[in-house]
Amino acid sequence: MARMDDIVSLCRRRGFIFQSSEIYGGINGFWDYGPLGAELKRNLKGAWWNDIVHRELLGPDGQPVDIVGLDTTIIMNPKVWVASGHVGGFNDPMVDCRESKGRYRADHLIALGAAEPGARLYVYVEGDEEQMAKAEKTLAKYERRDALDPARHLRRPFTMLSADDRARAVGPHAKEAGTLTEPRMFNLMFETHCGAVRDEDSKAYLRPETAQGIFVNFWNVVDTSRVKVPFGIAQIGKAFRNEVTPRNFTFRSREFEQMEIEFFIRPDTANEWYKFWRDYRFNWWQSIGLTSSNLQLREHDRDELAHYAKEGAGTSDIEYKFPFTDPGYGELEGVAHRADFDLKAHATHCGKGDKLKYFDQEKNERYFPHVIEPSAGADRGTLALLCEAYTPDESRASKVFMKFHPRMAPIKAGIFPLVAKDGMPEVGERLFRELRKRWTIEFDEKQSIGKRYARMDEAGTPYCFTIDGETLTTNTVTVRHRDTQAQERVAIDQVAAYLGDRIV
RNA sequence: GCGGGCGUAGCUCAGUGGUAGAGCGUCAGCCUUCCAAGCUGAAUGUCGAGGGUUCGACCCCCUUCGCCCGCUCCA
Known part of the structure; x- marks a missing residue:
């Protein structure tokens, strides 16, 4: 790839x-x-x-x-x-842990600890049984008791904690207390204000x-x-x-x-x-x-x-x-x-x-x-x-070509006089004018033909029509196919129909 | 927002504490009757930005912005 x-x-x-x-x-x-x-x-x-x-x-x-x-x-x-739920649900309070470098949804965190102010709190992610068990065990050990007292030990949402509480909170993957930052809102909706007054009502x-x-x-x-x-x-x-x-x-x-x-x-x-x-x-x-x-x-x-x-x-x-x-x-x-x-x-x-x-x-x-x-x-x-579309191809000059579906290709066709003389540019320009009424077409008479094909390869242009010496006598042009680099001849007055059949 | 890496021409990348480079691309001229050919020439960089150290900074330090990877997020 x-x-x-x-x-x-x-x-x-x-x-x-x-x-x-x-x-x-x-x-x-x-x-x-x-x-x-x-x-x-x-x-x-x-x-x-x-x-x-x-x-x-x-x-x-x-x-x-x-x-x-x-x-x-x-x-x-x-x-x-508000009705769609985005105001309520598209705002995520986030908490970072300075010690473990983890990041958590604040509203998913539960703080476990004794009710009295100043008690040490152990934080775990809601629904994570393993973390909860670990928090309970650590708390029991810290307080030198055998089991937690449901009447004394509260489980509070982390978002309810005061700054003092947070200073005593130990993060899910941390050993030190106070390493969790205050919850920061990540509002996923961009806000602006309508009208000249910039207040809550104009939000x-x-x-x-x-x-x-x-x-x-x-x-x-x-x-x-x-x-x-x-x-x-x-x-x-x-x-x-x-x-x-x-x-x-x-x-x-x-x-x-x-x-x-x-x-x-x-x-x-x-x-x-x-x-x-x-x-x-x-x-x-x-x-x-x-x-x-x-x-x-x-x-x-x-x-x-x-x-x-x-x-x-x-x-x-x-x-x-x-x-x-x-x-x-x-x-x-x-x-x-x-x-x-x-x-x-x-x-x-x-x-x-x-x-x-x-x-x-x-x-x-x-x-x-x-x-x-x-x-x-x-x-x-x-x-x-x-x-x-990106297709590497070491064999061609551009080393890569964009194999867009013709319907998606930004440029549908290139019109190139093989050389910029003998009336070829004039014939090419007439064809260019006809085709661009319906499609995006590029006309280019500069530099070598190979260079122009290569540029079209990188742009992903599926077809290139080249006016050459034969055009002047037989009224045919060559079609060069992007994907195979193969060429065939088609009557110049059939080019629009030819493209129409292939471009959608 | 955290950790790690990176930032030099349009692209890909060298480079050294002492006058900024290559290849490709782009453009112009000549040439050219089917695949970036050949020849000649040209343009483009505040070396991401801002400070600092130094006689002197692309190089060392700090800050900041951006990119890449991981965490996180993605009703």
Whole structure:
């Protein structure tokens, strides 16, 4: 497998991806797409939107699947994030241990010790029987007694401790007391303020997922779009998470773009729709070029399911084996049965409750639809396309070429006069003008033909058309294939049709 | 946020307490009738940033920023 460093180098060198604000030293967790990268990512998003929203897609019952698009704001009423659980659950208080260098979720720590102030406290991670037993044993030993007295020895959440208490607390992996820092909040949502006054009331959040924009608009869409369950709402947009540790190139970024579908269904059809979306989405990634064994579909075990999916039809990840995750995999897309968690939460929090239940004309009943959510990362998808395409080849001049699926390729074709004379540039330019009405095309008459082919290899351009001496007499050009370097001749007035057949 | 490693041209990397280098790439000209050919020439670095030590710092020290690995996190 190619080294990630080499892929990052090529991305930089050829203008796929740059570090954000690079001339100021960069900023951790933010990335810019250069000319080729912007095209690549647009192609990915365009294919997704086209295949999900525009094209006919047949569902499990053989009927066309109904999906409409949506484009909602990044900043919403902060109550949205209270209802979704992000304000309560997306803030993690963390504690570091100066002695053991460990880091813990503060709300997972329990302090065990005598009730009176000044007593020594032993801290363990909630649910860890071994650590708890060790804490109990150490405390008993410290107090020179045989067993703990449940009336005297309290178990308190670490987050409740005062500074004095913490000074007497011994960490799970420490011997000294007072090595645990005070809990620090890691707020995973970016905050901002709306309006001129900067106070608690003006606080707002940059959305950490696009999904909630869809859920809060569910009723608007139902009222205006003549859709009926089962149907889906699709959205592409930026989301923001203040990750503790951005890592692995663009894989974990603080600003990223999601491609999400919320597909609303009758609760009793969850299983079939879940399986449908899981399989459809897995096949879709393959259809745009992720055909190697690096792509896999992984069903979640019950115990790793999110709180909203515990009782549902299931959750699965579509994963890609990136060079930096190898031999493991990284998530490209999650397909989850979210049940009616979100619609219900918003109905409750906005105060309208059951009045917001969907009325099913056909079955003559009211219910909150269940949701199957295929949620994909546009940046992760782009990164997977780059990793998949990267193909070292010592035999060719560039030493590497990008084997993009033609539909994803940033540049669809190069038009090259073999030499810049004898009227070849003029013929080439006419062809260039014709083709660029429909596709991204590059025209280049400079330098040797080999050099131009090599540049296109690194850009991942699938086809190059070269105007040569024969063109002037027979009206044919050569097509040079990126993957095989093979050439064939095609009539110049057939080039557009030739590309059309192969580019989608 | 902690520990370890790293930061020199667009890329990959040498380098020494005493005037910043190579290969590749990029650009220009000549040449060239199918794969980075050849020849000639050109541009680009506050040696990540800021302090300090020194007669003198890319080199030694401190701080800071960024990257990589591990811990942690990833409802």
